Amino acid sequence: MDEQDKFAIWIAASTLRSGNREIDALALDDIAQQVRGSGDLERELAAMRQFDRRGGDFGAEIVGAVVIPILIEAGKQLWAAYLKKLTDKAAGQLADVTADEVKALVRGRWSRVDESARADFETFLRAEAVRQGLSEAQTEGLLAALHQPGMPSEIAKA
Known part of the structure; x- marks a missing residue:
């Protein structure tokens, strides 16, 4: 698994x-x-x-099958944006940036003082949801998660 995938999954x-x-x-x-x-x-x-849909499925499987790829793609876009910030800051000296390095940058910019990482991810997530045809209600549900009091502690986890 490459570093971008690790970050997007995280x-x-x-x-x-x-x-x-x-x-x-x-x-x-x-x-x-x-x-x-x-x-x-x-x-x-x-x-x-x-996946194979079977009788008794309540749709939760469908929602996950739609939402997870959208979150992954938005995460990859956030990775690319913050990788660029790191490499620009280091004047192109970083050849092999790790997911942990980008996570650290995002963590530092997810606080209540500096919400730029959250705002960036929200922008990428909204655009990807529209691109993949997610309903407005489902999109708003995902975006609401970014504003929950528990999101900073989830971000702080490895």
């Missing part, structure tokens, strides 16, 4: 847990475990989208 899981979407967060944890073996996040996300 920010997506933090968002899901902040929004009390523990079932989706557990599904994402399972995907992350599969990616550790296969090394291919896109393939694992595609497999998640191809």
Whole structure:
């Protein structure tokens, strides 16, 4: 799993847990475990989208199958934006930035004093939700998770 994928999974899981979407967060944890073996996040996300719907399903599986890829893509966009900030700051000296380094930058910019990371992620998340056809109500539900009191503590976790 590359550093961008690690970061995207981390920010997506933090968002899901902040929004009390523990079932989706557990599904994402399972995907992350599969990616550790296969090394291919896109393939694992595609497999998640191809689930078999059975009688008795209440739609939660469908929501997760839609929401998780949106969060992952928005996380990748946030990664790219903050990777650029790090490399610009270091005048291009960083060849191999790790997910932990970008996480540290995001953590520092997610506080109540400086909410730029949250605002950046919200922008990327809203755009990706529109691009992938998520309903306005579902989009607002995801965005609300970013403003929950528990989100900073989720971000603070490794």
